[in-house]
Amino acid sequence: MNTELNLAVIDDDLIYHRVVKRLLQTCNYSGKLFTYKNGREAYEAFSQNSDNPEALPHIILLDINMPVWDGWDFLNEYNKLSLSHKPVIYVVSSTTNPDEIKRATTYSCVRDFVEKPLNAGKIMEMIALQGQR
Numbered sequence: 001m002n003t004e005l006n007l008a009v010i011d012d013d014l015i016y017h018r019v020v021k022r023l024l025q026t027c028n029y030s031g032k033l034f035t036y037k038n039g040r041e042a043y044e045a046f047s048q049n050s051d052n053p054e055a056l057p058h059i060i061l062l063d064i065n066m067p068v069w070d071g072w073d074f075l076n077e078y079n080k081l082s083l084s085h086k087p088v089i090y091v092v093s094s095t096t097n098p099d100e101i102k103r104a105t106t107y108s109c110v111r112d113f114v115e116k117p118l119n120a121g122k123i124m125e126m127i128a129l130q131g132q133r
Helices: 014-026 039-048 071-078 098-104 120-131
Strands: 007-010 033-036 059-062 088-093 110-115
Touching: 007 014, 007 039, 014 033, 014 120, 033 039, 039 071, 059 071, 059 120, 071 088, 088 098, 088 120, 098 110
Parallel strands: 007 033, 007 059, 059 088, 088 110
Antiparallel strands: none
């Protein structure tokens, strides 16, 4: 497993940030973890570091329901970014709304919709899949 990949969490739940960090430690993950409280914060960070691959994630875990910019706002603007590499996005949400799940998968940058809660096995699978690219 390639644990040198950078990962970003875009979620307004700071406890969830800690949960993901703990899961990554369980997986012996050694890459960078970037955390953002909303889509706008992440978009601005990615935009400012668009030509610095070390400051960009390879995998994004994106929540849907957040203040400021929600996941949909982020996805709509994300495609306009010109990044040194394009991270894959997993929409990770507790929604059970089939329309939202279907909508998430209509974005070409979204690899999959993952229902919360996340577990170590799923994170390891995401890292392994990205490491094969």
